Amino acid sequence: MSDFFSRVYEVVKLIPPGRVTSYGAIAKYIGTTGSARMVGWAMNASHSHPEFVPAHRVVNRNGLLTGKHHFDTPRAMKELLENEGIKLKGDQILNFNKHFWDPSVELEME
Protein backbone atom coordinates (compact mmCIF):
# COMPACT_ATOMS: atom_id res chain seq x y z
CA MET A 1 0.00 0.00 0.00
CA SER A 2 1.20 3.50 -0.72
CA ASP A 3 2.44 5.71 2.10
CA PHE A 4 -0.04 8.28 0.91
CA PHE A 5 -2.97 6.12 1.91
CA SER A 6 -1.37 5.20 5.24
CA ARG A 7 -0.91 8.87 6.07
CA VAL A 8 -4.49 9.68 5.15
CA TYR A 9 -5.83 6.89 7.35
CA GLU A 10 -3.53 7.91 10.17
CA VAL A 11 -4.69 11.51 10.09
CA VAL A 12 -8.36 10.57 9.79
CA LYS A 13 -8.06 8.25 12.78
CA LEU A 14 -6.56 11.15 14.73
CA ILE A 15 -9.68 13.25 14.24
CA PRO A 16 -11.26 13.70 17.69
CA PRO A 17 -14.92 12.75 18.19
CA GLY A 18 -17.26 15.63 17.53
CA ARG A 19 -14.82 17.22 15.13
CA VAL A 20 -14.66 17.21 11.34
CA THR A 21 -12.14 18.17 8.72
CA SER A 22 -11.95 18.61 4.99
CA TYR A 23 -10.24 16.63 2.26
CA GLY A 24 -8.18 19.66 1.37
CA ALA A 25 -6.96 20.09 4.96
CA ILE A 26 -5.81 16.49 5.08
CA ALA A 27 -4.21 16.76 1.67
CA LYS A 28 -2.37 19.85 2.80
CA TYR A 29 -1.20 18.15 5.97
CA ILE A 30 0.16 15.24 3.98
CA GLY A 31 1.79 17.54 1.46
CA THR A 32 -0.38 16.78 -1.55
CA THR A 33 -2.11 20.14 -1.50
CA GLY A 34 -4.50 20.46 -4.38
CA SER A 35 -4.99 16.74 -4.62
CA ALA A 36 -7.96 16.60 -2.31
CA ARG A 37 -9.51 14.05 -4.66
CA MET A 38 -6.85 11.57 -3.67
CA VAL A 39 -7.85 11.93 -0.03
CA GLY A 40 -11.42 11.09 -0.94
CA TRP A 41 -10.16 8.25 -3.05
CA ALA A 42 -8.19 6.97 -0.08
CA MET A 43 -11.41 7.01 1.92
CA ASN A 44 -13.06 4.95 -0.77
CA ALA A 45 -10.20 2.50 -0.44
CA SER A 46 -10.41 2.60 3.35
CA HIS A 47 -12.48 -0.57 3.25
CA SER A 48 -9.18 -2.28 2.44
CA HIS A 49 -7.71 -0.87 5.61
CA PRO A 50 -7.60 -3.37 8.53
CA GLU A 51 -8.68 -0.68 11.00
CA PHE A 52 -11.81 1.41 11.16
CA VAL A 53 -11.43 4.79 9.51
CA PRO A 54 -13.88 7.49 10.70
CA ALA A 55 -14.50 8.72 7.19
CA HIS A 56 -17.75 10.24 8.40
CA ARG A 57 -15.65 12.94 10.07
CA VAL A 58 -14.25 13.95 6.71
CA VAL A 59 -16.40 16.25 4.64
CA ASN A 60 -15.86 18.68 1.82
CA ARG A 61 -14.83 22.32 2.21
CA ASN A 62 -18.47 23.36 2.47
CA GLY A 63 -19.17 21.02 5.37
CA LEU A 64 -21.42 18.99 3.14
CA LEU A 65 -21.62 15.22 3.50
CA THR A 66 -20.63 14.51 -0.07
CA GLY A 67 -19.38 11.05 0.74
CA LYS A 68 -22.43 9.80 2.60
CA HIS A 69 -23.52 7.78 -0.38
CA HIS A 70 -20.34 5.74 -0.14
CA PHE A 71 -21.22 4.37 3.28
CA ASP A 72 -23.21 1.22 3.84
CA THR A 73 -26.28 3.42 4.03
CA PRO A 74 -26.63 7.07 2.94
CA ARG A 75 -27.75 8.10 6.40
CA ALA A 76 -24.99 6.23 8.27
CA MET A 77 -22.67 9.22 7.99
CA LYS A 78 -25.25 11.64 9.32
CA GLU A 79 -26.21 9.31 12.14
CA LEU A 80 -22.58 8.92 13.20
CA LEU A 81 -21.95 12.65 13.17
CA GLU A 82 -25.12 13.41 15.13
CA ASN A 83 -24.12 10.71 17.56
CA GLU A 84 -20.93 12.67 18.22
CA GLY A 85 -22.84 15.83 18.95
CA ILE A 86 -22.62 17.45 15.54
CA LYS A 87 -25.79 19.14 14.36
CA LEU A 88 -26.74 18.68 10.76
CA LYS A 89 -29.15 20.34 8.41
CA GLY A 90 -29.79 17.63 5.89
CA ASP A 91 -26.32 16.93 4.56
CA GLN A 92 -24.95 20.26 5.74
CA ILE A 93 -23.02 20.50 9.01
CA LEU A 94 -24.17 23.38 11.21
CA ASN A 95 -21.45 25.52 12.81
CA PHE A 96 -19.00 23.80 10.55
CA ASN A 97 -16.33 26.35 11.37
CA LYS A 98 -16.72 25.48 15.04
CA HIS A 99 -16.42 21.74 14.45
CA PHE A 100 -13.66 22.12 11.90
CA TRP A 101 -10.45 20.34 12.85
CA ASP A 102 -7.34 21.24 10.88
CA PRO A 103 -4.54 18.67 11.37
CA SER A 104 -1.93 21.23 10.29
CA VAL A 105 -3.06 23.40 13.20
CA GLU A 106 -4.38 21.02 15.85
CA LEU A 107 -1.42 18.67 15.57
CA GLU A 108 0.95 21.63 15.63
CA MET A 109 2.98 19.99 12.92
CA GLU A 110 5.74 21.90 11.15
Add this chain to the structure above:
DNA sequence: AAGCTGACTATGG
Protein backbone atom coordinates in the same frame (compact mmCIF):
# COMPACT_ATOMS: atom_id res chain seq x y z
C1' DA B 1 -1.31 0.06 -22.59
C1' DA B 2 -4.32 4.11 -22.86
C1' DG B 3 -8.18 6.61 -21.29
C1' DC B 4 -11.95 7.63 -18.00
C1' DT B 5 -13.49 8.43 -13.48
C1' DG B 6 -13.77 10.48 -9.01
C1' DA B 7 -15.87 11.08 -1.24
C1' DC B 8 -12.25 18.07 -4.05
C1' DT B 9 -10.89 22.96 -4.48
C1' DA B 10 -9.94 27.32 -6.53
C1' DT B 11 -10.74 30.62 -10.01
C1' DG B 12 -13.26 33.03 -13.69
C1' DG B 13 -17.45 34.78 -15.99
Add this chain to the structure above:
DNA sequence: GCCATAGCCAGCT
Protein backbone atom coordinates in the same frame (compact mmCIF):
# COMPACT_ATOMS: atom_id res chain seq x y z
C1' DG C 1 -23.98 34.74 -6.23
C1' DC C 2 -24.36 30.72 -9.04
C1' DC C 3 -22.59 27.91 -13.09
C1' DA C 4 -18.64 26.39 -15.87
C1' DT C 5 -13.74 25.14 -16.38
C1' DA C 6 -9.14 23.65 -14.99
C1' DG C 7 -5.73 21.18 -11.98
C1' DC C 8 -4.86 17.32 -9.34
C1' DC C 9 -3.11 11.89 -9.34
C1' DA C 10 -4.07 7.15 -8.32
C1' DG C 11 -7.15 3.26 -9.30
C1' DC C 12 -10.13 0.72 -12.57
C1' DT C 13 -11.89 -0.83 -17.26
